[in-house]
Amino acid sequence: MNKYFTILPFCAALALTLPVSGYAQTSTSEAPAAEVETPPSNTAPTEGAASDAASSATAPAETAPAGAEATDSQPAGVDSQLSLGEDGEAAQAVGKPYTKEVNGAWEMRCIKTEEEVDPCQMYQLMDDGQGAPVAEFSLFRLPAGGKATAGATVVVPLETALPSQLTLTVDGGKARRYPFAFCNPVGCYVRMGLTEADVAAFKRGKEAVITIVPALAPDQKVELSLSLDGFTASFDKSSVVEDR
Helix, strand or coil: CCCCCCCCCCCCCCCCCCCCCCCCCCCCCCCCCCCCCCCCCCCCCCHHHHHHHHHHHHCCCCCCCCCHHHHHCCCCCHHHHCCCCCCCCCCCCCCCEEEEEEECCEEEEEECCCCCCCCEEEEEEEECCCCCEEEEEEEEECCCCCCCCEEEEEEECCCECHHHCEEEEECCCCCEEECCCEEECCEEEEEEEECHHHHHHHHHCCEEEEEECECCCCCCCEEEEEECCCHHHHHHHCCECCCC
């Protein structure tokens, strides 16, 4: 697989670094008392002046201990740079995606809104059989009465031969072919409509297979497995996308 495709980009873990400096060290040293030389004078000092001079020379200088102000106000330490975490059950920020639940091989991915019920769709990440992500499959329900019962979006790598289109089969049944709608830096997109018969096949099936053709090797085919484990439970909980 990696011979033909570049895997889809996914978020890497953030590396958190903590500043080392947290405590300021101050060295305290008392400056020696300056020696005052009394210039010679022809006039003898008075008894009171001599007494004051003696007291000044013998009494140690009163200096405020270093760091006294730091004791009164708490210094900024390492604890002020640490996160205490937050409630994992707290409400998500509006507009932020989150995984509501997992049913078998399907995630129920939702977007937080200000409404009572958030819109959710089914999601599955397909890999090359060795754990490397290659394609994404998202599915949502559509209002009753139309030709399509559900809609799906498939994202495949950019190095895909678009004229060959995308082929989908369920449990080795009859294949259906879908064209690519557009490409962007993330990948190339297929927007497919699934009929009631297609959804029924998904519900009773075990595995769907998506086939694409590499642009660098147009004589080759790449088959990606789409597990249908948990499809029925997830489908009934996915949101209905209304026409606007």
